[in-house]
Amino acid sequence: MNTRFLEAFVWVARLGSFRAAAEKLNITQAAISNRIASLEQDFDTRLFERDAREIRLTFDGRRLLGYAERMLELSREMSAIGRTGSSIAGIVRIGVIETIVHTWLIDFLRRVQEMYPGIELQLTSESTRRLHEQLRQGELDLALQTDPVIGDGIRNTASGSIAMGWVGRAADWPAGMAPVSLAQLAERPIVTMNRGSQPHSALMELCEAEGVPAPRIHCVSSISAIVRLVQSGFGIAVLPLAPARDQISSGTLNIIPCTTNLTPQRLVVSYCADLTTEAIQLVAKLACEEAARFTLNLEPQYGFDPHQVNDATSKTYQSP
Incomplete structure (x- = not known):
């Protein structure tokens, strides 16, 4: 059985589109169609129902999908036998949130390059909500963000958390x-991250719980921009504290003590476990390790509980 044909079949089934599968595998749509046609000929059955609006797996297609995924996983495990870090190659498309950009991203990228020089990383920074969409649609291989991604076969690994707090001009x-x-x-x-982000949600939930009317909130997607606005005296900010640690240490910004605490910002590493390559699995593992290393070494003033990381980094679960 040609595993390339099975790979095409699995991606069409997951993405619901011949075109999207072709883009994912970097081949033509005609090549995808030919591979599916060959599989249908081999099994003497139709694998997809096609109409003008969508394609759907047939009964036999649904039966084959589980076998195809297992065969691809076995193929990846077999190919890894005897391989070293220098021999592992591939492209891994990574999406990250702003908090990670301003904390442990650089150290993580350096470690990947040192350990696996054959892996090419393609990086994008978006909101958690957008990263979820891109991972489900097959536009990303790995998402480093704040919430578990709900979807078939998606693996989410909790990787610690960072204290959230109030920051103002010193x-x-x-x-x-x-x-x-x-x-x-x-x-x-008040300046905070975009609507729907964890900092924005934590602020709104706290106000609701305390019976405080919704304040004047300015939503800004860039942590650097938020810091500059606060330094200029525009307002105060609700944000994860670690990205602003340089400004806090230098004395231009201070943490504002509040009588009620904000929920810490979670960190979650997510990828499609059943479709991933060895390169993606290895990069995901390094991301979890780097997140844990960073959070364990945060200064006490950022309010981080190291016991939380020890519990969180061991928690890996499948989405329903």
Whole structure:
């Protein structure tokens, strides 16, 4: 059985499109059609029902899908026998959120290059919501973000968390000040990440839980831009604290103590376990290790509980 034909079949089934499968495998749509036709001839049955709007697996197609996925997994395991880091090659498309860009991304990229020089990384930075869409649609191989991705065969590994907090210009919020109530902070203009992001959601949930009316919120996608706005005195910010640690350490920004705590920002590594290549699996493993290393070494002022990482990094689960 030609595994390339099975790979084409699996990607068409997952993405629901001959065109999308062709883009994923970097071949022509005609080549995808020929491979599916060859499989249908080999098994003497139709694998897909086609109409003007969509394609669907037939009964026999659904039966074959499980076998095809297992055969591809066995093929990957067999090809890994006796291979070293320098001999492993492939392209891995990675999507990351802003928090990771400003914390452990560079160290992670360097480690991948050192251990697996044959792996080519293609990087993009988006919101968690957008990364979920891209992973499900096959546009990404690996997503480093904040929430488990719901989808068939997607593996999500919790990789620790980073403390979330309030940050203000040091001239306005001196170090050592007494904790401030949420209601007092809500009177100021607040800058945070995009709607639907974990910082924005944590802020809204806290206001609802404390019965505080929704404050004036400015949603900005860039952590660098948020930091600059706060430094200029535009407002205060709700954001993961680690990306602003340089400004906090230098004394231009201070953490504003609040009487109620924000939910920490989770970190999750997600990829399609049943369709992944060896290169993707190895890069995902390094991402989990680097996230744990970073969070374990965070300074105490960022409010991180190291025991949480020890529990979180061991938690791997399948989406329903």
